[in-house]
Amino acid sequence: MFEDEAGFGRINKPKYCWCNNNIRPSVACHHIREYRYAFGSVDPLTGESFFLVLPNCNTENMNVFLKEVSEYFCNDILILVCDGAMWHKSKRLNAVVDKLCDTINLLTGDLIKSITCRPWIKHCFIRY
Numbered sequence: 001m002f003e004d005e006a007g008f009g010r011i012n013k014p015k016y017c018w019c020n021n022n023i024r025p026s027v028a029c030h031h032i033r034e035y036r037y038a039f040g041s042v043d044p045l046t047g048e049s050f051f052l053v054l055p056n057c058n059t060e061n062m063n064v065f066l067k068e069v070s071e072y073f074c075n076d077i078l079i080l081v082c083d084g085a086m087w088h089k090s091k092r093l094n095a096v097v098d099k100l101c102d103t104i105n106l107l108t109g110d111l112i113k114s115i116t117c118r119p120w121i122k123h124c125f126i127r128y
Helices: 059-072 096-106 109-116 119-125
Strands: 002-012 032-042 049-054
Touching (some): 032 059
């Protein structure tokens, strides 16, 4: 599965308004920042997906996402492809190493071949 996050929100900076000629209104200018972040994982082959909307992109929320996605797909072996975001590499991620070791121990030769033996790779090793 592939995982990524996206921020959704608004920055509001009101400073202009309409009024009658020769009137100069005083309008306070302020910034309102409201964001929510969608964490999601998708399987491009089956279309299966899992999404969570969380308040921030950080290690704590990545831990929440990993816990929830693991529980949602509890009967599956997941390989989650992530980009290089800081919260994907944090040393404070919980249970990632244990889950990785459990998954690696379940890999069989046939499963590894089914994941890695692409036609172009096979072609490189065929002797003429």
